Amino acid sequence: MRIKAQVAMVMHLDKCIGCHTCSVTCKNTWTNRPGAEYMWFNNVETRPGPGYPRRWEDTDRYKGGWKLQNGQLKLRAGGPITKLANIFYNPNMAKLDEFYEPWTYDYDNLIHSPKRKNLPVARPKSQITGEYMDKPEWGSNWDDDLAGGSEIVPMDPNVEQLGEHIQMEYEKTFMMYLPRICEHCLNPSCVASCPAGALYKRDEDGIVLVDHDACRGWRFCQNGCPYHKVYYNWKTHKAEKCNFCYPRTEAGLPTICSETCVGRIRYIGVVLYDADKVKEAASVEDPQDLYEAQLGCFLDPFDPDIQEKAREHGINDSWIEAAKESPVYKMAMKWKIALPLHPEYRTMPMVWYVPPLSPIMNHITNEDELNTDGYIPAVDQMRIPMEYLASILSAGDTSVIRKVLLKLTAMRVYMRGKTVGGVDEFKQSELVKQADTNPEEIEDMARLLGIAKYNERFVIPTGRREMDDNLYEKQGTCSLEELAPREGVNPTFGYMKVRENL
Amino acid sequence: MVHIFWWVIFPYIMLTIMILGLLYRFAFRQLTWAAPSTEIFEKKWLKIGSPLFHWGIIFAFIGHVMGMVIPHDFYLALGISDHLYHFGAIWGGGLAGLMVVAGLIILLIRKSTIDPVRIKATFADFASVLMLLFVAGTGTYMTLIFNTTVVEYEYRETIGPWFRSLFALQPQYDLMVGVPLLFKVHVASAFAFFAAIPFTKLVHIFSLPIRYPARPPQQYRSRNNYRRQEL
DSSP states (O other), rough: OOOOEEEEEEEEEEGGOOOOOOHHHHHHIOSSSTOOOTOSSSEEESSSSSSSTTTTHHHHHHOOEEEEEEEEEETTTTOOOHHHTTTTTOOOOOOOOHHOOEEEOOOHHSOOSSSSSSSOOOOOOETTTTTOOOOOOOOOOTTTTGTTTOOOOOOOGHHHHTTTTOOTTTOOOOOOOHHHHHHOOSSSSHHHHHHTOOEETTTTTTTTTEETOOOOOOOOHHHHHHOOOEOOTTTTOOOOOOOOOOOHHHTTTTHHHHHTTOOEEEEEEEEEEEEEHHHHHHSSGGGGHHHHHHTEEETTTTTTTHHHHHHHHOHHHHHHHHHHHOHHHIIIIIIIIOOOOOOGGGGGGOEEEEEEOBBSSSOOOSSGGSSGGGGGHHHHSSSSSSHHHHHHHHOOHHHHHHHHHHHHHHHHHHHHHHHOOOOHHHSSHHHHTTTOOOHHHHHOOOOOIIOOOHOOOOOOOOOOOOOOOHHHHHOOOOOTTSSSSTTTSSOOTTTTSSSOEE | OOOHHHIHHHHHHHHHHHHHHHHHHHHGGGOOOSSOOOOOTOOOOHHOOOOOHHHHHHHHHHHHHIIISOOOHHHHHHHOOHHHHHHHHHHHHHHHHHHHHHHHHHHHHHHHHHHHHHHHOOOHHHHHHHHHHHHHHHHHHHIIIIHTTTTOGGGGGTTHHHHHHHHOOOGGGGGTSOOOHHHHHHHHHHHHHHHHGGGSGGGGGGGGTTTGGOOOSOOEEEEHHHHHHOO
């Protein structure tokens, strides 16, 4: 057993209002510079829709993630030998067109226009070439709120998978928002795709980062990530990705997307997992078993044995305490209401989603349907087809989705019962049995999902820099320390080690 | 005197610039050390041009090792006749050269006609392609035309030993005196090209991901351990 800690996130989709505040604050923090214009470390997609970049879920095309070949876990785009053979041209990499050509407007023309008969206009201008563009034709949220409707929706690979015609009539149509950041996977395929070894997972908190000194711009990570969350900077020629705002999380603060989330949909917490189990869990035969297999990797932070072992593996008490209070542990592992995004990619993603409830399709025709158990068929008649949610969150297994929706529905029925009566009836109902829950759990859930304050939603232990072992040496160091370090430390010449070992 | 300059002083200066430049850039400008791809802007032409050029130049490099580094006597000891060697060198080398030249021309056209690629290309990008085209062009011409029409030139007795003598630090410049002009131009321009490497994107030649197939797929780095290794 090799215990590691992972900082993870849950997004409660029921509360997402699609305002894009997360995307905007993220962009302003990390990617508002040349070469990074098209990068959205955080983006919010309207589903059904092609997403960003267009059709990123089309794994046949971009060959992202892992596949199981003769019981062995293999990169879908091919292993190291295939990669080295394709190093001069990556056939699976998306062009900028699949994202969009970033543009700005010629605002100068508005400000400095002389007095004239017609209003001056600000023409769109490419941020790549600097030339005027005829018209921008695609952008990261071009299809926001089902814009493009019946032309855009069929581009969604999940819709194709359903194999049925989705109703686009106004009364029957459905939509939901899907905010996406890097999943900071337990089994990241971007890391495995990098010939230079520049991508890595941090031992301390599991955040996946790019070492820009080591990155050589070979671009296999860009399509190697099935979520398409690694971007290629055309200016620096290096890969960039969401870094879970590690300078903030190390200080105990939530990521900027979570901090500014208007709907307060995001929760951040620590989970403990057994790194030795990950490969085995990612290699289970049936993709629908991947969710359960992933849950099997996580460890109970309340177990004294686990705590002891965690300490042995260098996880300190503040992290163990945080793991006990972790909202992610509660929602994803304990209550099982948060699900991983596309578990079938076998990357073991660590951003979890609580699926959204949606209005019931049928009209209520008689009063009997309003009793507690009347909600059970209602779960099956929600506007967002369960198959659609299942193809996003549970590799197509609708029973997983149904269980979560039942639990969320039971929570609503019970909490309403507390004010208008019916709690006793609820306790005896079929609903509570099928939802496999109880009033205590529901009260806890309702608190965390509905009214939890900042310090309950974000339980983030600090990076404990004070535990670093070279602080004493750093004290009073000067700029010459690299060239002439204290005795016993290998001097460096820039990035190069002078000697391999001391 | 002229010969001493071109076949002793000049190569050493060029190699020195290359080595010191590479060391400096690797040590202090690591962030600029990349294979600057424009695949994100354009794929169709790159798909043909880039593999053609790169594989061609890898074959050409192997050919140069066979001609310049491995001595003539070695082939004779193996029983490979001069005729057989030149047959292989002309056709194998000629094919590699044509791949390089064709690839470079495709890449150059792509670089100068596709809007975003052209606009994002620097002077050094164009210069490195043009230099390569010149060096590869003279090389291919020598191999395919000169060798078949003028004389099957035995460079393994002149240029080869001279090249090796550079690294033995006993440069035998007199070997180069009688070499045909075309070969001289090819050699001198190649050394000028070497000196340009540290100042262009060509530094990526020295980044071979040879450790990739052998390393574990997942990479973990501890903030603390990593720093401990660095220092």
